[in-house]
Amino acid sequence: MSVIGSDNRNLRLGVRYLVLILIALIFVLPLLFMVMSSFKPSDELLRDTSSLRAFLPVGQLSLDNYTGAFERAPVGLFVFNSIFVTGTTVLLSLVICSLAGFSFVFLQWRGRDVMLSIILATFIVPFETIAIPLLLEVSKLPWLGLDGLSWGWLDSYRVQIIPWIADGLTIFLFVQYFKGLPGELIEAARVEGASWFQIYRRVVIPLSGPVIATAAILKFLIMYNQYLWPLIVVQQEQYRPVMVGLQYFFQLNPAWGEIMAYLTLITVPVLAFYLVLQKAFIASIASTGVKG
Amino acid sequence: MKLLNVTAGAVIAATGFCSAAFATTDLTMWYHGAGNKVESKIVNQIIDDFNKSQSDYKVALQSFPQNSYNDSVTAAALAGNLPDILDMDGPIMPNWTWSGYLQPLPIPEDHFKDFLPGTKGVYDGKLYSIGLWDAAVALYARKSTMKELGLRTPTLDKPWTKDEFMSALEAAKKSGKFDYAIDLGMSDKGEWYPYAFLPFLQSFGGGLVNRETYDTAEGVLNGDAAIAWGNWWQSLFADKLAPGTSQDPAAHETGFIDGKYAFSWNGNWNAVKTMDKVDDVEFLPAPDFGNGSKIGGASWQFGISASSTAPEGAAEFIKFATQDKYLAEFSDALGLIPATKSAAQMTKNYKTGGPLAVFYGLSEAQAEKRPVTPGYVVDSKVFQKAAADIADGADVIDTLDSATDQINADIKRNDGYKKN
Numbered sequence: 271m272s273v274i275g276s277d278n279r280n281l282r283l284g285v286r287y288l289v290l291i292l293i294a295l296i297f298v299l300p301l302l303f304m305v306m307s308s309f310k311p312s313d314e315l316l317r318d319t320s321s322l323r324a325f326l327p328v329g330q331l332s333l334d335n336y337t338g339a340f341e342r343a344p345v346g347l348f349v350f351n352s353i354f355v356t357g358t359t360v361l362l363s364l365v366i367c368s369l370a371g372f373s374f375v376f377l378q379w380r381g382r383d384v385m386l387s388i389i390l391a392t393f394i395v396p397f398e399t400i401a402i403p404l405l406l407e408v409s410k411l412p413w414l415g416l417d418g419l420s421w422g423w424l425d426s427y428r429v430q431i432i433p434w435i436a437d438g439l440t441i442f443l444f445v446q447y448f449k450g451l452p453g454e455l456i457e458a459a460r461v462e463g464a465s466w467f468q469i470y471r472r473v474v475i476p477l478s479g480p481v482i483a484t485a486a487i488l489k490f491l492i493m494y495n496q497y498l499w500p501l502i503v504v505q506q507e508q509y510r511p512v513m514v515g516l517q518y519f520f521q522l523n524p525a526w527g528e529i530m531a532y533l534t535l536i537t538v539p540v541l542a543f544y545l546v547l548q549k550a551f552i553a554s555i556a557s558t559g560v561k562g
Numbered sequence: 563m564k565l566l567n568v569t570a571g572a573v574i575a576a577t578g579f580c581s582a583a584f585a586t587t588d589l590t591m592w593y594h595g596a597g598n599k600v601e602s603k604i605v606n607q608i609i610d611d612f613n614k615s616q617s618d619y620k621v622a623l624q625s626f627p628q629n630s631y632n633d634s635v636t637a638a639a640l641a642g643n644l645p646d647i648l649d650m651d652g653p654i655m656p657n658w659t660w661s662g663y664l665q666p667l668p669i670p671e672d673h674f675k676d677f678l679p680g681t682k683g684v685y686d687g688k689l690y691s692i693g694l695w696d697a698a699v700a701l702y703a704r705k706s707t708m709k710e711l712g713l714r715t716p717t718l719d720k721p722w723t724k725d726e727f728m729s730a731l732e733a734a735k736k737s738g739k740f741d742y743a744i745d746l747g748m749s750d751k752g753e754w755y756p757y758a759f760l761p762f763l764q765s766f767g768g769g770l771v772n773r774e775t776y777d778t779a780e781g782v783l784n785g786d787a788a789i790a791w792g793n794w795w796q797s798l799f800a801d802k803l804a805p806g807t808s809q810d811p812a813a814h815e816t817g818f819i820d821g822k823y824a825f826s827w828n829g830n831w832n833a834v835k836t837m838d839k840v841d842d843v844e845f846l847p848a849p850d851f852g853n854g855s856k857i858g859g860a861s862w863q864f865g866i867s868a869s870s871t872a873p874e875g876a877a878e879f880i881k882f883a884t885q886d887k888y889l890a891e892f893s894d895a896l897g898l899i900p901a902t903k904s905a906a907q908m909t910k911n912y913k914t915g916g917p918l919a920v921f922y923g924l925s926e927a928q929a930e931k932r933p934v935t936p937g938y939v940v941d942s943k944v945f946q947k948a949a950a951d952i953a954d955g956a957d958v959i960d961t962l963d964s965a966t967d968q969i970n971a972d973i974k975r976n977d978g979y980k981k982n
Contacts, residue, residue: 316812342597402640409641424643501630502637507596517627518597522831523815 299325304537308335308530315526335531339519342528345535347508348515353539355430355511356493362435363489364482370436371444372470376456386445392438398498404433405502429503430511434493440485447481448474483550490543512536587872589621589879590645592635594862596625600895604888612882619875621647639663646870647879651753652860653932653942655683655691660936660979664690665868668877674884680859680929681901691863692880694889695898698925699758699857700845702818702826702836708844711737711824716846718855718923724794727849731803734824741813742805745823746798748953749809755946756932758827759795761848761856764930766791770945771969776935777978779969783948784962791851792958799953807950830921834897837917845920848928859929861898899925936979940972 302325307315309331318324339345373379374386408423423429451474459469475482497513504510516536519529544551591609595601602625609621624645626634632654638644639661650658658664666688674682674692683691701716708715711733716722722730734743747754760770767787771779782788799806805813818826819839828836836843848855864883866876889905892898893912899921900906911918932938948965952958973979 313816316815319810319812342599402637405637405641409643422641422643424641501633505592505624505626505634505638505643507625514627514630517629520627520629521598522829523835 301537304530304533307527308534309333310335310527312525312527315530335525335527336535338525339528339531339535342525343515343518343532344507345515345532348510348512349536349539351427351509352494352496352511352513352536355427355496356490358427359431359434359493360486360489362431363437363440364485366436367440367485368444368475368478368482369470370441371448372466372474374441374445375448376469376474377466389438389441393442401498401502408433408503424503425506425509426504427509430496430500430509433499434496437489440489443481443485443488444478447478451477479550480553483547483553487544487547487551491540494540586617586620587875589619589647589870589872589875591621591623591647591879592631592645593623593625593649594628594631594651596627598628601892604891604895607891608883608888609879612879615882616878619872619878621879635663642869644867644869646867646872646876647864648867649862649864650683650691652680652683652691652693652863653753653756653934653938655863655865656685656934657936657939658865659685659690662868664865665870665873666690667692667866667880668873669881673881676903677884677901678859678899678925678929680861680925680931681863683860683863683865685934691865692884692901693861693863694884694892694901695861695896696859696901696925696929697861698830698859698899698921698929699761699827700830700833700847700921700924701849702828702833703824703844703846704840705842705844707734707824715844716849718847718920718927721847721855722849724849724851730825731798735801735803737824739821740824741817741822743803743823744798744825744827745809745814745817746804746827747809747814748805748807748950749811749814751807751946751950753942755949756942757858758829759949760932760945761858761928761930762795762851763788763791765848765851765853765856766794767853769933770941771933771935771937771973773933776933776937777973779941779966782966783969784959784966787853788962789958792952792962794851795949796952796955796958800955806953830899830918831897833918833921834911845918845924847920847924855928856930857924857928858932859925860931937969937973937976941969944968944972 306325306327307318309327310318310329311332311334314329315324318329323329370389374382408429410421411423413420413423413426413428423432455473455477456469459473464472494511495513496511500509500511500514504514516529516532519525519532593602593605595605605623605625609623613620632651635644635648635650635658639658644663655664667690669689669692671682671684671689674689677692678696680696681693682689683693711730713730713733714722714726716726731743734740747758756770763769768785768791769782769788772782798804813822817823818828819836830845833843833845848857864880866873866880870876884901886900886902886905886908889900889902890908893900893905893909897911897918899918900909900912903922906912906919906922907914910916912922913919933941935941944965948961951961
């Protein structure tokens, strides 16, 4: 009886692993195809798409596509721009949105609930619908820089950063997480005479690792994948991010090998960022699941 | 003291005069060739040459990726940030003119009298843009295949008739040697559809919109000729003569070269690459479906933005860039059809007897511009969908009626695209 039970358990485990492996393959194979293809000449790459060779390091492998990608476009500049814009936005976003979330959860002020509702309502407004009005707005905004006062934010890093610092989703994440923190901690800190900012900095933020990681990863992905906004507000190559740079490779005859090499290169920062934060990210997902 | 004042005044006046006399006007220029190393090199060379050739104007280039170029220009126009000189794909010129992005070239049209018709962007009787090259489509075939199938080689003077063309496709199919008789490039969604396939419709006697009035598509896109085109078009896919809209892009890239397709309806920009891999490739003119052989015309062209404060300088640059030596240089580097016959003679491919000389003849004799109307940006999308739907088996009459209604509605919505 116990042997049969053990067999059943093993069978169930086997099936479970098989299903998990199949699901993992669905996500891994495109990445594998991208990396393998980045070492193949374009015509061979296209021929291999009809067979399993597409996922294998076979054929004429070389680094030519990587050399070609760097010759075709200033890849380093695009990666730097994206990382700079993304990194700055993520950092500022974490500060601003967590402060906003803190005020919505812990502070009492008139119009708080209405304001939160309005912010949450921005979820349903697709960015495409406000892109043009926002473009017109930023093209006329003043800026006080080292060169003095100037008008218009186009062709700059700030135009890619500032409009994206605060967003409804990130504020919502912080609000939800802060609501789950023990109220006694906040009350104790108040009794001890801590100011609201001290409570934010010394009590709430140290307890918010998982939500910070989640918000950082989501914001990172949104910012790193930016295409439409930089396309319309940046005309100078020196400020272009990686996704606009991808278009350099789509000529009348797309350079497929170089496209795969470029995609491989620009995927590295995303993977690195995720790997650094993955433990906290998984902890956040897990804690959300427990609460649910 | 008086002498000192006079001297100082003279120095100031002279300095002012000199700075005025030697003042250089900066011109900005946008170009669609970012990522195209060869094209960028030539454009930069032209700009360098121009900047060195005189001291009145200095052109600074900003290159954009082709795929997103139109969006960038439209956004810049909205933000009031257009450059002095910009290039554009020929068919979009009327829309940009109508939208107020462009001003007429301050260059007499006579200056470009030797240019291929497809390179001149004329709208409302005025020249708004000029191209350094044109593009053309031809029927790629192998001489060996033609011989094997016993087919007559069509010429510009005597192209294949519809019957001859269909017999050639049937013969290729019956030979059993090919996956499909012809590759039309159906995987290449986008502007390729109207550029490559609209000439078929025109050769049948139909069209996208009434070219006399540009105020309706009625009777043109859904008339008898258009329906005949639609039925013929659908039969190509129903009879398995050509791969349909689900064609693998990879097969389109390499299919003709690999021998999977007997013929390929393809552009001159792929000719050099194909010649390198297919020894006996030849380029045949479009079939005549009853109203003459036709192919699409008009490629990228230079224009001057309406907001330019130095149009005369921009015009100087455009005149400089359209010299034969640069037309020839572009052609040799990119395989494009040079805009003038004299430039063609300076090229390795398009000179008399050159391997691609046939394309110059095709462009000169058969090229027909896509409808010269601001509404083309919508018409183009409507045609793309209709051609794809019919290829996929949709009812021909219903599809063409619906496309006609959409184009008419757009014209009405924009108050007939009346000139501003």
